[in-house]
Amino acid sequence: MDYEEEKKRYVSFCGSYCHTCDWFTGKIRRTFQSALDMVEEYGFGKLLEGKADVENLKLGLKILANSSIDSGCKAEAKENPEDRCKIRQCCLRRGFDLCNECDDFPCDLLRSNLGVVKFHCIENLMEIKEKGIKHWIDKQWKEHSVCT
Numbered sequence: 001m002d003y004e005e006e007k008k009r010y011v012s013f014c015g016s017y018c019h020t021c022d023w024f025t026g027k028i029r030r031t032f033q034s035a036l037d038m039v040e041e042y043g044f045g046k047l048l049e050g051k052a053d054v055e056n057l058k059l060g061l062k063i064l065a066n067s068s069i070d071s072g073c074k075a076e077a078k079e080n081p082e083d084r085c086k087i088r089q090c091c092l093r094r095g096f097d098l099c100n101e102c103d104d105f106p107c108d109l110l111r112s113n114l115g116v117v118k119f120h121c122i123e124n125l126m127e128i129k130e131k132g133i134k135h136w137i138d139k140q141w142k143e144h145s146v147c148t
Contacts, residue, residue, distance in 0.1 A: 001137075004133075007098070008074065008097060011097075011098065012073035013087055013088050013091040013096070014087045014110060015123075017137075018073065019144065028064070032067075039054070039058055039061065086109060087099065087116070098125060098128065106125070127139075
């Protein structure tokens with residue numbers, strides 16, 4: 001495996017790993033498709049009648065089930081002030097592959113991002129900085145069985 005290539009393509013700027021992301025793997029898409037199938041197969045319309053708009057529920061599930069699989073944080077990275085990810089834009093402006101390359105790491109932008117906190121990205125970046133990218137990617141593959 002080319003660890004530098006893996007880092008450049010599948011380790012996000014904030015320290016999450018695409019191969020373990022539910023958007024990237026398609027898990028989210030499959031989950032919403034399963035929910036839509038169940039709503040249609042089991043006729044939940046009668047159960048929800050008067051309580052929820054079943055057609056809008058089905059439309060929402062269909063939209064999410066057909067959403068594209070995420071190609072990865074860095075796949076189409078380019079400077080764009082309209083980008084929803086301020087972390088990505090910060091790294092691109094500064095020329096970093098990872099936030100831990102910055103003298104301000106870990107900054108308030110990272111600390112205040114709910115996804116970064118939820119997925120322990122700061123800890124990931126600290127481990128990458130301390131033990132190296134090869135060690136960290138190997139650990140991710142082992143823990144999440146992404147190599148199978």
